[in-house]
Structures are given as C-alpha cells and as structure tokens.
Amino acid sequence: MGKRFSRPITAFLGAIGALLLAAGPAFACGGLIGPNGAVNLLNTTTLAAYHDGVEHYVTAFQFAGGGGEFGSLVPLPGVPTSVERGGDWTLQRLIRETDPVPQRELLDAFRAEAASAEVILTVRIDALDITVLRGGANEVGQWATDHGFRLPPDAPEVLDFYASRSPIFLAAVFDGDAASERGQAVGDGTPVHITIPTDNPWVPLRILALGKGAAERVDADVYLLTDRAPSMLPRATGANGLFLEHYAAASDLLLDDLRSDAGMGWVPERGWLTKVGIDAAAGDLKLDLAIDASGAGQPSPVKAGVTAQFTPLTWGQPNLWWILAGAVAATVPFWIALVIVTRRRFVQPDAA
Amino acid sequence: MSRGRLADWVTVVAFAAVSALAAGLIAFDPVSAAPVRVDIRIRYSHFDRGALTVPYGRPVTFVLHNDDPIEHEWLVGDEEMHRVHRTGTEAHHGSRPTEVSIPPLTTIETTVTFTEPVAWNYICHLPGHEAYGMVGLLTAR
Numbered sequence: 001m002g003k004r005f006s007r008p009i010t011a012f013l014g015a016i017g018a019l020l021l022a023a024g025p026a027f028a029c030g031g032l033i034g035p036n037g038a039v040n041l042l043n044t045t046t047l048a049a050y051h052d053g054v055e056h057y058v059t060a061f062q063f064a065g066g067g068g069e070f071g072s073l074v075p076l077p078g079v080p081t082s083v084e085r086g087g088d089w090t091l092q093r094l095i096r097e098t099d100p101v102p103q104r105e106l107l108d109a110f111r112a113e114a115a116s117a118e119v120i121l122t123v124r125i126d127a128l129d130i131t132v133l134r135g136g137a138n139e140v141g142q143w144a145t146d147h148g149f150r151l152p153p154d155a156p157e158v159l160d161f162y163a164s165r166s167p168i169f170l171a172a173v174f175d176g177d178a179a180s181e182r183g184q185a186v187g188d189g190t191p192v193h194i195t196i197p198t199d200n201p202w203v204p205l206r207i208l209a210l211g212k213g214a215a216e217r218v219d220a221d222v223y224l225l226t227d228r229a230p231s232m233l234p235r236a237t238g239a240n241g242l243f244l245e246h247y248a249a250a251s252d253l254l255l256d257d258l259r260s261d262a263g264m265g266w267v268p269e270r271g272w273l274t275k276v277g278i279d280a281a282a283g284d285l286k287l288d289l290a291i292d293a294s295g296a297g298q299p300s301p302v303k304a305g306v307t308a309q310f311t312p313l314t315w316g317q318p319n320l321w322w323i324l325a326g327a328v329a330a331t332v333p334f335w336i337a338l339v340i341v342t343r344r345r346f347v348q349p350d351a352a
Numbered sequence: 353m354s355r356g357r358l359a360d361w362v363t364v365v366a367f368a369a370v371s372a373l374a375a376g377l378i379a380f381d382p383v384s385a386a387p388v389r390v391d392i393r394i395r396y397s398h399f400d401r402g403a404l405t406v407p408y409g410r411p412v413t414f415v416l417h418n419d420d421p422i423e424h425e426w427l428v429g430d431e432e433m434h435r436v437h438r439t440g441t442e443a444h445h446g447s448r449p450t451e452v453s454i455p456p457l458t459t460i461e462t463t464v465t466f467t468e469p470v471a472w473n474y475i476c477h478l479p480g481h482e483a484y485g486m487v488g489l490l491t492a493r
Contacts, residue, residue: 138457141421145456153397153484156420160396213483 045091049225050201050293051268057196058086060189061128061172073144074170075162076132076194077202077303083123083130083170086191087261094223097254098246098275117143120168127179128190131171137163144171152211161206165302170194193263201226202303203289205278214283224274225250225258225267226293232276233290233299233306241280242289246273387411387463392426392488394454395419397481399474399488408466408492415461418454424481426452428464428474428490437477466492 047058055077117135124130133140137159144151162169172192179188201224208218218241224230229247236242250273259267276289290303301307390412393400397420406412416426427437428450437451445451449462469492476486 138421142456145422150479151422153422153478153481153486155422157396159421211480 045095045221045223046203047091047094047223047225048201048203048291049267049271050291051225051227051266051271053197053199054081054266055196055198055201056266057194058090058191059194060086060091060191061174072172073140073149073207074172075166075204075207076168076170076196077166078196078198079120079134079168080132080170080194080196082193082195083121083125083132084193084195084263085125086193087258087264088191090258090261090264091191091223093254093257093261094273094275095221097251097273098223116146117169125192126190127175127182127184128192129173129175130192131173133169133171134167135163135169136167140167140169147171154210158207158210161305162204165305200293200300200303201230201291202300203291205288206285206305208278209280209282209285212282214281216282218278218280218282218285220278221245222276222278222289224276224291225271226274226291227268227271228293228295229272230274231292231297231299232274233292233301233304234287236276241278241284243277243279244274245277246275248273387413389413389415391415391417393417393419394424394476394486397422397424397476397484397486399486401488403489403491405491405493406466408469411463411465412492413461413463414452415459416452416454417459418456421456423456423478424454424486425476425478426454426460426462426474427477428472430470430472434473434475434477437475438482440477469493 045059047056049056049058057076059074061072117133117139119131120134121132122130133143135143137156140163141151141156141159174190203222203224205220205222208220209216212218234240234242236244238244250271254273255267255269255271258264278285287305288303290299290301292299388406388410390404390406392404392414394417414426418424425445427434427445433450445453449464452460452462454460471489471491474488474490475482
C-alpha cells in the first residue's frame with residue numbers, strides 16, 4: 001500500500017497534548033505569540049492500540065514552518081520502553097477507514113533538554129527532539145520553563161491533573177531550522193510511535209484544551225485498536241463533546257494494511273476499531289479517556305480523571321450522619337411493632 | 353510637707369508620667385511606623401486574595417508567593433498603568449515597587465507606601481493571565 005497515502009494528509013498531528021509553548025523570549029507585557037508565530041492545535045489524530053499488555057501510541061508532530069523551535073508536552077500513562085519513528089501512513093489509513101474526507105490539518109512542535117525533572121529517555125527523530133520526563137507538575141513545569149517553553153496560565157493546574165496520576169511526560173521539540181534543512185515543508189508530519197506497557201490503554205484528552213479559552217473548540221480524532229470491543233469512560237454521548245463515530249470489528253484488509261506499514265508488525269490478526277471524535281468547548285473538556293480493553297467493562301475512573309472530582313463521603317461529614325440517622329429512624333416502626341407483638345404474646349396466656 | 357500632701361504630689365506626678373508615656377506612644381507610634389505585611393499567594397494562575405485593604409500613609413510590605421512552575425507578575429496601579437502594560441513589551445519588572453515579576457516557585461517581597469487613598473487593581477499582564485483571572489482589587493484607605 002506504501003506511499004499511496006500522500007504526505008499532505010499526514011498533516012494532522014497527533015500531538016495529543018499540546019502544551020503549547022513557543023521557545024524563545026517571552027515578553028512580559030502583551031504579545032501572546034512568540035517570535036515564530038502562533039502554535040495552534042487545530043486538529044489532532046491519534047491511534048491508541050492495545051495488545052498483549054502494551055499500549056502502542058501513534059501520533060504525529062507537524063512542522064509548522066519557520067525557524068527556531070516549538071514544543072509540546074504529552075502526558076503518558078507509564079514509562080515507555082521505546083520511542084521511535086512511526087509508520088509512514090498508519091494514521092492516514094485509519095482515517096480512510098472511517099472517514100473518506102481528508103481531515104483538517106494541525107500543527108505544532110517544540111524543544112527539549114534537561115533540568116529539574118528526571119530525564120528518562122531522549123530520542124531524535126528527523127527534526128524532532130523527544131525527551132521523556134518523570135516528575136511532578138512543578139518539576140516538569142520548571143523544566144519546561146527552563147527550556148524556553150512558554151506555558152499558558154492553565155498549565156499549572158493541568159500539569160497537576162496529570163502528574164497526580166502519572167508523572168510521565170513526553171516533550172517533543174521541533175527544530176524548525178533542522179526541518180528546513182531537511183527540506184520538510186509546512187504541514188509535513190513526523191510520525192512517532194510510543195510503546196508503553198500498561199494494564200489498560202488511556203488517552204489524555206483534557207490537555208487538548210490547554211491554553212484555549214473556555215469557549216474555544218477542541219477538535220480531535222482518537223482511534224482505538226483493541227483485541228475486543230472496549231468500554232470507555234466517559235462514554236461518548238455526543239452531549240459531552242465525545243462522539244462515537246466508529247465501533248466495529250476491524251476488517252482484515254485494514255489490519256493487513258496497518259501491519260505492512262513500517263514498524264507496525266505488532267498489529268494483531270484480529271481487532272476492534274473504535275473512533276471517538278472530539279468536538280467540544282475547551283471549558284467542557286475536563287476528563288481523559290479511560291479504556292477497559294479486557295472485556296470486564298470497568299474503565300478506571302482514576303484514569304479518566306473522574307475520581308478527583310468527587311469528594312468521598314466520610315463519617316465526619318454531616319450528610320453521612322443524616323443518612324445514618326434516617327436509616328435508624330426508618331426502623332422505628334419495626335421496633336414498635338416488635339414490642340407490640342411481644343407484649344401480646346406475654347399477655348395472651350394470662351388472658352386465657 | 354505633710355504625708356497627705358506628699359501623697360497628692362506623688363499621685364499627680366504618676367499621672368503626669370503615665371500621660372507623657374501615652375502621649376509619646378501616640379506621637380511615635382512604633383506599631384504604625386512598622387510596615388504592614390500582606391501575604392498574597394499565587395496558585396493555578398490565580399491570586400488567593402481577590403480583594404484586600406491596606407492603610408495609606410504607611411509602608412506596606414507585600415510578600416508574593418508564586419507556587420506555580422511558571423512566571424507571574426504583580427502589577428498594581430491605576431487603569432492607565434494597566435493599559436500601558438497590556439500592550440507593553442517590558443520583559444521583566446522589578447525596578448518599581450508596584451511592578452514585580454515573580455519567577456516560578458519563588459517568593460518576592462516589595463514595599464509600597466500609598467500616599468493617598470486609592471482603589472487599584474493588581475494584575476498579572478503575562479499573555480493570557482489577566483483573561484484567565486489573575487486580577488485583584490487593592491484598596492488603600
């Protein structure tokens with residue numbers, strides 16, 4: 001199938017989480033955009049495939065043009081065993097499978113080095129420098145700041161949201177100068193394949209809203225390829241900005257095609273293909289996509305980010321005492337009836 | 353001098369001493385001469401105090417705690433000053449006590465004396481921060 005999927009289509013980026021940052025001096029007053037121009041995440045496409053206890057995360061970072069460097073941070077569910085160049089057209093083939101209309105494009109890129117967070121792994125793929133970091137929100141944020149990333153104001157809270165569940169982040173930095181030297185055109189994507197052993201797949205969604213105003217739209221596509229039909233949390237109801245656009249056994253032709261792409265030999269013989277479209281206001285996108293691929297039908301609320309939004313009841317809280325009091329009160333008629341019946345039984349022999 | 357008169361004089365002197373001491377305390381007012389300390393904490397790109405009141409005519413030391421891993425600013429002034437900063441290009445603040453840059457995860461102190469009653473906003477003018485809610489109201493009276 002080879003290169004029949006043209007490069008331009010490669011245009012969207014899976015930059016699942018794009019902490020958009022423009023490297024270079026950040027002006028303290030005004031001027032939201034760095035000297036290299038805006039980095040806008042228009043649309044992203046990502047494949048999160050899960051097989052034999054390993055999540056294969058395939059996305060692409062798009063060269064946005066210009067010199068200098070652009071960067072993005074992607075939260076990961078665990079420490080990856082490898083980060084390598086992804087297949088040439090895997091994402092495009094998936095889109096063709098579920099949507100014959102070519103998607104819109106997207107963008108961004110970044111830069112990396114090292115600082116307060118622990119650097120676990122560094123890889124150079126074409127003009128893309130990738131660094132896998134381990135650290136809390138402050139450490140990763142400090143690292144990014146130290147390396148010229150201009151984090152938007154919601155970054156501290158969003159980094160905390162992720163770091164509290166998985167302190168692993170991937171920083172991808174596009175070296176615009178190197179990309180130009182390589183002859184990369186604006187819109188060319190660099191596919192990246194991240195292999196992560198984990199008990200269930202997981203896709204960060206909330207980070208797609210990073211740096212956006214509450215009313216701005218988030219537009220993205222997430223493909224899941226699992227051994228069996230997955231269950232997801234939150235469910236794609238449409239009303240919550242998540243749309244279940246494809247949910248069916250993957251065709252043999254698709255699996256054969258995917259398997260024939262570079263580095264995609266791990267694709268299984270059988271699988272289930274799910275496509276979740278995201279079209280939501282940034283302010284409404286507060287959760288991630290937790291997936292249960294085991295068939296148990298119990299996606300993790302923690303991975304979805306739901307748990308943190310609910311305060312568990314404790315005995316110290318008045319509402320629980322009210323519940324207890326209500327339960328006790330509800331048994332009062334029973335005790336009264338029991339007393340009456342018991343007294344009658346004692347009285348009856350005398351009466352006789 | 354009789355004992356009674358002596359006692360009267362002692363009483364008068366004692367009252368006078370107490371009065372003088374009180375007058376001295378009022379005149380020098382060591383308490384009001386010391387700077388007033390006001391702590392403002394920044395977390396998740398928000399000031400923890402949306403409004404605060406300080407006395408004018410006395411130095412006020414603002415202790416600015418930035419608990420975020422990103423830089424913030426604390427700029428207090430009238431609307432004209434904020435208008436200038438919204439479109440300004442000054443990369444770093446610190447030369448004026450009412451305009452302070454606070455690096456990530458650090459604490460900065462600045463002392464300001466408001467010479468007259470004011471009601472000014474304090475704002476972080478880094479890109480997007482004001483719109484995100486980094487605004488507070490300071491009243492000096």
